[in-house]
Amino acid sequence: MSTSTAAAVTAEELFDQACGQARRAAVLASVEALLGWDEQTLLPPRAGGYRAEQAAAVAALVHGIRTDPAHGDRLARLAAGPLARSGPAEVAGTIRLLNRDFQKQSRLPARLVEELARTCVEAQQAWREARAESAWEKLRPWLERVFALKREQAACQLPDRDPYDALMDDYEPGASWPAVAARFDALRGQLVDLVRACVGSPRRPDDTLLRGSFPEAAQQRFVREVAARIGFDFSRGRLDTTAHPFCATMGPHDCRITTRWDERFLPTALFGVLHEAGHGLYEQGLPTAWRGLPPGEAASLGVHESQSRLWENLVGRSAAFWEWCFPLAREAFPGPLAGATTRGVQRAVLAVRPSFIRVEADEVTYNLHVMLRFDLERALVQGSLAVADLPDAWNERFERDFGIRPPTAADGVLQDIHWSAGLVGYFPTYTLGNLFAAQLMYAAEAALPRLDRDMAAGRFAGLLDWLRRNVHAHGRLVESERLVEQACGGPASERWLVSSLQRRYGEAHGL
């Protein structure tokens, strides 16, 4: 029967059917994304339990569509057929990647998918309370359940691989922890040296001018203007307020970024929004004709992070950017910036100061925060650390790396939403993103000789266009390291990040 059906259907028809099914799953997955966005942004306090049921129900439906055996059968036939061998790159890539997705998904029992979705919604509610009260014990039992479920997920999906690699594969396809650890180790020594030199310099930048009274309403107007200027399309997106900033996409024309506001410290929202808008520009730049299919999806979280970090740090902390932005900022905040100069702000945004909170960290120490989480979550997954021992492990490692000890759990182990949200194996993609961003920016500068002058005049379209063509347009047809290599004309390496940081921070600190 299967043969006679196969004979009656052309490869093209089969491909359309498989894509239709993948797109149906994507429509429901985008509904799940809305449930998550709303949950973090607007949900009434007592509605968390029912939201968990809603999320679990939709997650189960998505899983059912993605793991439908008839879908798998069609994908297997496509993989053995002519389109996979000699179809256009997008078509062959779609067949290859949908097959890979199907294999991974269908090894996950529906029960586990539902339980993960439900547990993570409730764990995030618990995290919000625990963080507000700095009460670790409110989160601990939830994290124990989350990590147990994630280990189960790893064992189901990629039983032959190290469990941490299996989890990382969801975010950075093809990455393996020994390789990542080796690259991070190569980076760590140079960062520690640079931090030490910056902190010890007698000519450290003064960032007190960024501290003062920055009313939220004025910040709202200012950061919206900046986000729109770099290219974030508000007719296809939103900016809202949450405790933990994020970017979520609920459709090809519905990308939503969030931020928090600190009325006493301008960089929190400004660089937060530049970061999330960088994610948003990537989402808004993916080929909409392929929405719901691999050519219309992001390559990896590392590549995603390269886009956010590029706009946050390599644009937002550049001298050229502040040539344009400083007059705008002074108009928005005439009080605190009355005595400031362009040069003063250019140096202030490059101040290095070890601190407790990752999302407020300077660009140089940031990667030390990430490496700490990478090592701790790996130990939790691999079984060499118990959740109950996590706060002590965090504080000890933090003191070793930063020379300071978090005074409260909210300043330490409770600061990130990721683990409560089931995002394990996700943190290393932040530093991979920094590596990719630095390398991409060097390549963009080489390709765009007027880039500095354009940015100084508030023109960012050339850079965005370069990223659109070299990164966004490829969807996830090319794996991250290869994508960076293609875009930059040389293999991915951490030396670009080291060079970029040494040049910019060295200069700002008079090294």
Add this chain to the structure above:
Amino acid sequence: MSTSTAAAVTAEELFDQACGQARRAAVLASVEALLGWDEQTLLPPRAGGYRAEQAAAVAALVHGIRTDPAHGDRLARLAAGPLARSGPAEVAGTIRLLNRDFQKQSRLPARLVEELARTCVEAQQAWREARAESAWEKLRPWLERVFALKREQAACQLPDRDPYDALMDDYEPGASWPAVAARFDALRGQLVDLVRACVGSPRRPDDTLLRGSFPEAAQQRFVREVAARIGFDFSRGRLDTTAHPFCATMGPHDCRITTRWDERFLPTALFGVLHEAGHGLYEQGLPTAWRGLPPGEAASLGVHESQSRLWENLVGRSAAFWEWCFPLAREAFPGPLAGATTRGVQRAVLAVRPSFIRVEADEVTYNLHVMLRFDLERALVQGSLAVADLPDAWNERFERDFGIRPPTAADGVLQDIHWSAGLVGYFPTYTLGNLFAAQLMYAAEAALPRLDRDMAAGRFAGLLDWLRRNVHAHGRLVESERLVEQACGGPASERWLVSSLQRRYGEAHGL
């Protein structure tokens, strides 16, 4: 096979299975509600098309669960079994109503459900544009599609009934248009007389003190305090901003009301929020143990509207309410209310003034707005009026009933979202709600001798508790007219509304 299966399952197990399936549908229907709420409140301009796909996909899933033949089979067996005859009232009622729902739903083809959902999302987008530009032609083709689809729906669902009655049945089970029209006709003459007397009175209340400068931020604080005071639970709900106010429920602890703000006219938001909070109190008062099942659902839209109207008009426009509220209002708006008195505000909120916009209409003329729509939409459904002729028909009828002609389409036929949203047969429930509200308030006053003194002291818990016990607690186990009769100890009648309006507005206008 069916017999042997039936033999193996007890009636109680069968009932649990049927309830489980109804609740699964309710969880997804609540996700659909979130898609709709978000669409009207937050959706980026260009995201409407994909939102329509999302809504259609979820609607189809809900429809699939509700019309699953195995579900229908279980319900039919339950209806013929012992629980339907001699089970507890909630159980027998659940079996009867789920059967009724199944019959109606399963006569609707999935194709029509999806097309209605998709068309209505896009029609609402068109309505927003058309209303903003007062451009009827932008909406016309969408309304033609909506009314054609609604006629098709009526013919499928209740082919033996008049098509308008078939549509009304979705909102007011058991209502028939000749009976509603007869009751409305009895009301109309008395309202027209009262409006004429009020407008012609030399002692009309002056409402200029409610016009002035009422900043949105101060209104936000003020109306939130009022809504919380009457009992709206913000830990189980929200208040947001939209062009057209509404109340939507996305779960047993997630009821969201919306309003618009008019900085030059306080009553727009205040009475709008009292109205929507009245709906919200009903939703928050339904038995959560029965969520997703008939005993946990509202009785009808007429009953729903009775709750909103009761709080908006019979509480919010009462002298007692303003004894408590006036000091609060003067504190919130010291400028415009500086020279006002309690007595002045008590009379001002009862000013009768024929105007174009239904949602801004006074309590007396309001029902004339509703009756106009009831007659026009019935003519559209029954085929005696074409959509293309609607603006003229609207304007002529409006001039006849109100003595004034809408200057623009936005002031006339474009003002309501209902028809674009597929809500046809819905308008009459507004006036039914007013009838029920007046009758319920007379009964509550009789049962609560301290009610006026309580309201004057800002205590509303006694009234809410009476409504909880006499209305909310019954879910939709009792049909609307019977529910009102039970609560009030006498048959539902329009005379209570007439009496209430004549008493209150007569006094305010010195008649």
